[in-house]
Amino acid sequence: MSLLKTVNYPNDIKELPRSELPVLAAEIRDRIVHVVSQNGGHLAPSLGAVELAIAIHYVFDTPRDKVVWDVGHQAYAHKLLTGRQEQFHTIRQFEGLCGFTRKSESPFDAFTTGHSSTSISAGLGMTCAKHLKQEPGKVIAVIGDGSMTAGLAFEGMNQAGDQHKDLIVILNDNDMSIAPNVGAVSSLLSRTFSVRRLQNMKKDFGGFLKSLPKIGDDIYQFAKRSEDSFKTFITPGMLFEAFNFDYFGPINGHNLDHLIDILLNIKSLDEPVLLHVTTRKGKGYRPAEENPVHFHGVGCFDEGTGTCIDRPSPIPTYTSVFGRTLMELAGIDDRIVAVTAAMPEGTGLAQFAEAFPDRFFDVGIAEQHGVTFAAGMATEGFKPVVAIYSTFLQRAFDQILHDVCLESIPVVFALDRGGIVGEDGATHHGLFDLAYLRILPNMVVMAPKDENELRRMMVTALSHRGPIALRYPRGTGTGCQLDPDPAPIPIGKAEILREGDDLLILAAGRSVSDALEADEALRREGIAATIVNCRFIKPLDGDLILDLVQRIPRVITAEEHVLSGGFGSAVLELIADSGISGIQVKRIGIGDVFVEHGTQNILRNKHGVDSTAIEDAARAIMQCEVQPG
Numbered sequence: 001m002s003l004l005k006t007v008n009y010p011n012d013i014k015e016l017p018r019s020e021l022p023v024l025a026a027e028i029r030d031r032i033v034h035v036v037s038q039n040g041g042h043l044a045p046s047l048g049a050v051e052l053a054i055a056i057h058y059v060f061d062t063p064r065d066k067v068v069w070d071v072g073h074q075a076y077a078h079k080l081l082t083g084r085q086e087q088f089h090t091i092r093q094f095e096g097l098c099g100f101t102r103k104s105e106s107p108f109d110a111f112t113t114g115h116s117s118t119s120i121s122a123g124l125g126m127t128c129a130k131h132l133k134q135e136p137g138k139v140i141a142v143i144g145d146g147s148m149t150a151g152l153a154f155e156g157m158n159q160a161g162d163q164h165k166d167l168i169v170i171l172n173d174n175d176m177s178i179a180p181n182v183g184a185v186s187s188l189l190s191r192t193f194s195v196r197r198l199q200n201m202k203k204d205f206g207g208f209l210k211s212l213p214k215i216g217d218d219i220y221q222f223a224k225r226s227e228d229s230f231k232t233f234i235t236p237g238m239l240f241e242a243f244n245f246d247y248f249g250p251i252n253g254h255n256l257d258h259l260i261d262i263l264l265n266i267k268s269l270d271e272p273v274l275l276h277v278t279t280r281k282g283k284g285y286r287p288a289e290e291n292p293v294h295f296h297g298v299g300c301f302d303e304g305t306g307t308c309i310d311r312p313s314p315i316p317t318y319t320s321v322f323g324r325t326l327m328e329l330a331g332i333d334d335r336i337v338a339v340t341a342a343m344p345e346g347t348g349l350a351q352f353a354e355a356f357p358d359r360f361f362d363v364g365i366a367e368q369h370g371v372t373f374a375a376g377m378a379t380e381g382f383k384p385v386v387a388i389y390s391t392f393l394q395r396a397f398d399q400i401l402h403d404v405c406l407e408s409i410p411v412v413f414a415l416d417r418g419g420i421v422g423e424d425g426a427t428h429h430g431l432f433d434l435a436y437l438r439i440l441p442n443m444v445v446m447a448p449k450d451e452n453e454l455r456r457m458m459v460t461a462l463s464h465r466g467p468i469a470l471r472y473p474r475g476t477g478t479g480c481q482l483d484p485d486p487a488p489i490p491i492g493k494a495e496i497l498r499e500g501d502d503l504l505i506l507a508a509g510r511s512v513s514d515a516l517e518a519d520e521a522l523r524r525e526g527i528a529a530t531i532v533n534c535r536f537i538k539p540l541d542g543d544l545i546l547d548l549v550q551r552i553p554r555v556i557t558a559e560e561h562v563l564s565g566g567f568g569s570a571v572l573e574l575i576a577d578s579g580i581s582g583i584q585v586k587r588i589g590i591g592d593v594f595v596e597h598g599t600q601n602i603l604r605n606k607h608g609v610d611s612t613a614i615e616d617a618a619r620a621i622m623q624c625e626v627q628p629g
Helices: 010-014 018-039 043-048 050-059 076-080 119-133 151-163 180-193 196-211 216-234 238-242 256-266 286-290 318-332 350-355 367-379 390-405 433-438 451-463 511-524 542-551 567-578 600-606 611-622
Strands: 066-069 139-144 167-173 246-252 273-278 336-340 360-362 383-389 412-416 444-446 468-471 495-498 503-507 529-533 536-538 554-562 584-590
Touching: 010 050, 018 043, 018 050, 018 076, 018 256, 043 050, 043 286, 050 076, 050 139, 050 167, 050 256, 066 119, 119 139, 119 151, 119 167, 151 167, 238 246, 246 256, 256 273, 318 336, 318 350, 318 383, 318 412, 318 451, 336 367, 350 360, 367 383, 367 390, 383 390, 383 451, 390 412, 390 433, 412 451, 433 444, 433 468, 433 536, 433 554, 433 567, 444 451, 451 468, 495 511, 503 511, 503 542, 503 611, 511 529, 511 554, 511 611, 529 542, 536 567, 542 567, 554 567, 554 611, 567 584, 584 611
Parallel strands: 066 139, 139 167, 167 273, 246 273, 336 360, 336 383, 383 412, 412 468, 444 468, 503 529, 503 554, 554 584
Antiparallel strands: 444 536, 495 529
């Protein structure tokens, strides 16, 4: 009988002898690989954290003890062990389990995560709240080594060390190589030094030294420096000790006996603790071990071979067109540099990094720093292109405002994954960028209707003398012909794609394709629309739009973005400020909700931002009587 089937909740793990836990780990890995091969998902990180999840739930009393999994990429085993085995096959599917931890999904998910580096701050908040409520229970923040590149993680550590609260931080290091002898010695020392009686003895002895008249404090400081020097020699823990954390590790994150022993020891400590564990991404599945970057986030694949099932489309993705175009332009202009935040592959910059290594800058998971860094380069005459997913650029709003827009610094923002992203869900959809960018003085915001227009907008952006953002969707383009020598587009100029006297459809970005598709159906019903590719959300082509709305007072705006503050709002503001009255306007966009996970087509249909929604809006608005102004 499968051991995994007998373990539905953490209490079931505690009933197992330690000797059976490696068997449980192997079965969990098999289940994760099987489901992800069918659904896609974050495979390699979750395979690397299986023993860690087992050990945490074996030692701690969850959900009374709170476990915050940073990002959630590594939390698949956690989901399997906390009452979600029956639903696990639905992970990342519409109306199924979320691919990340989600507080509303389970009481075992202490915090909703999607963007990285939040676990220490959130965990410290929970720890302080428990102290105020005098409530028992530990808080454990599990953070990956990549997430430690973000300033937020160190801000949380700084406060935790200052307040001396009993937060446990587990650094899941799956990228650092440690010599076997050093790892073995440090593992032994950490498991030995973390025993409570030795920790108490150290504190008591430290208090004794400090109490000695005149020389006590000096002797204590000398002893402390000697201890720190020894620990630094044998472990890489000096940085964390500087934050007033007791550092233990590195520990082999796949040795369950060692993990459980040290977690049992540090569980009773009442100071900030950092446990450093080393794991292997993709552990237990050879294709993922050999290519952890590819299997970090992967689509459907053949479980036996690891080969991708989905045949690549002959139509290029917007991401790949962006990457190739930037390389072309950088080959002509050596002032062009590329900046990304730990996403060279995802943003299409991997080839740029190989071709122009001196002009490529991966700042790590540090979007705020990346934006200000780019601004600094721009002040010295370079042309930085900051390529970041729309959802992650939200983290750098203040830097965009103060460090770029205030002095109109010429930084180009390439916002990949604008609009509905798909199975990664609410934390990853790029549905707020138009609103948070168009309010900023000096900022230009544009969205291409197809991949060729993306190329033209890149030329436009790199010749612009101020901050400018181009926003494009995830997935393949339209299959249009690509101009070998793309020409720039005049800032703020829209284009009329089709003409008709019955209604006016103003669209931006990928919604232009939906508008054209809807127009085909409407014309078969005798409804002829004028279709405008607005191209620029800011500045709008006010002259063209106002001229058209006076002649065609039935107006539909279409965008894949929240309605509040988006493209449609900009059109309404333009009409209101002009003083023109008697215009019927229907906006197509996302309502006041966070969009869940599912395929892009399912979500677009559910939330009314596809061609069908435009058709329905057109039929409805044609039934309305337009009052003359």
